[in-house]
Amino acid sequence: MITMDDIIREGHPTLRRVAAEVDLPPTKEEKEILQKMVEYLIHSQDEEMAEKYGLRPGVGLAGPQINVSKRMIAVRTHDHNDELIELGLFNPKIISHSVETTYLEGGEGCLSVDRMVEGDVPRYARIKVKATTLEGDEITLKLKGFAAIVFQHEIDHLNGVMFYDRIDKNDPHKKTLPPKEVIKLSDNHGPVS
Structure with a gap:
């Protein structure tokens, strides 16, 4: 079981590396790691489990965050x-995106960052992602809103990019492109991760 002790924090060199493609089909070990990553999210969103094991709630987790590049x-x-998306994916790639941008009101959070980071993180409002599932199926997902933000945050981790790299240092609340919508973070969402 993955716990907070397995999640590396900002400053660790793995978080700044571009992660390697997974050869398909993945190995048994790679599948087991990815399954445990999905289980972390399930456990972290269960109040009882989260409290018992000291898990910060998250909606996404990337290999580099558990030091698997x-x-x-x-x-x-x-x-x-409001349909549940619960997926473990190999080699996810954004294959198209909208011109419009959006951002999460109140900023993004990350399981690898133990501090509050002020600022708006501009993201594409809609994206299309291609990936291979744990079961070995190649899928294409059309995402918008909060789910699109989550996927962009996690795919950034695969490229050595932290969410705060996208915040304008001189004007943290400046939007790179004028956003068409603001995603409000309601109580039912955890930190992006």
Whole structure:
């Protein structure tokens, strides 16, 4: 079981590396790691489990965050239709995106960052992601709103990018492009991760 002790924090060199592609089909060990990443999100969103094991709630986790520099992410959140997205993905890639941008009101959080970081993180409002599931299926996802932000945050981790790298240092609340919408962080969302 993955706990907060397994999650590396900012300053660790793995978080700044570009993660390696996973050769497909993935090895048994790679599948087990990705399954444990999905389980972390499930446990972290269960109040009883989170309290028992000291887990910070999260909606996404990337391989580099557990010091595995491979292109794998786990996501557990709801889409714009309130449908549950619970996926472990190998080699996720954004294949198209909207011109419009958005941002999460109140900023983004990350399981690898133990401090509050002020500022708006501009993201694409809509994205299309191609990836391979834990079961070995190649899928294409069309995402918007909060789910799109989560996927962009996790894919950034695979490229050695932290969310605060996207905040304008001179004007933390400046939007790089004028956003068309603001995603409000309601109580049912955890930190992005």
